[in-house]
Amino acid sequence: MPLNASIVRADQADAADVAKMVGELLSEIMSTIGEAVFEFDRAGTELRTREWLADRSYAIFLARSSEVGHPMGFVTVYESYGLYAGGRFGTIPEFYVRAGYRSRGIGAELLSEVKRYGEARRWTRLEVTTPPLPQFDRTMKFYTSRGFQLSGGRKLKVDLS
Template sequence: MEIKFREATVQDSEVIGSLVVELTTEICELTNTKHFDIDLNGTIQRCNELISDGHYAAIIGVYEGNPVAVVTMTETYALYAGGKIGLIQEFYVSPEFRASGVGSMLVEQVEGYGKKHNWSCIELCTPPLPEFERTLNFYQKNGLNPVGGRKMRQALS
């Protein structure tokens, strides 16, 4: 199976938005909780703005002309991590392509992107456990290690 990866442009906002909505829908369904309040059109618009403003990057995996995987990232800074780091915001592989190596190839794409941008490390938050224990195992198998804690959020609106 040949998956082609490419760095996304603003013209890919609809593809990215669609895959991210699939991701968030899956998380909500598996946990039986509404963790996210996003809609497709708003997600596409936000993606367009973030990429246009240079605050967001994405890599898309394509198989036979169809997008099957996406990772979205942002660059930030942390003293504890030695300066510039990359945060994976969303990471999604279509269910029919899981366990086929596509996810590992996507992690490799992020590593290459991070090295090109001089990141000291890559960080991410896993979806809720125990429902996503398999996801945690996938990330560990691909070189990401737990560093403790859980993602916390407070809405400001």
């Protein structure tokens, strides 16, 4: 990995950096697909990040380097349950490497750390949803080159609040 980067587990002090990168991720997705599909509230995201890190319901891993004054990327994961999955498994809801640091192995290192984290918890699998294709075909290639397989279906949602 370049820039003497390391992968570290985030704590509550990292909430502002994580919230900023979540905003960057959502903005990039919306810009790429030309559709405003997310409403982003940075203060609310920072608050939720702090709460979920405190209660350990969410794990966040950051790519850091002493040569760079901010995180270069992050990945989030939480434990899910599914009878279809044979028990407990991990879900990756957010995964982002800042544009200037892509194609340098940082995403691969972040993903490797999440895999180690899941193996230590005896999860049966990891699941992730890509942003819309074909605009994010490169993202899909990243995942499939690291062992992820299509499992069918599409992500659907209904807002409850």
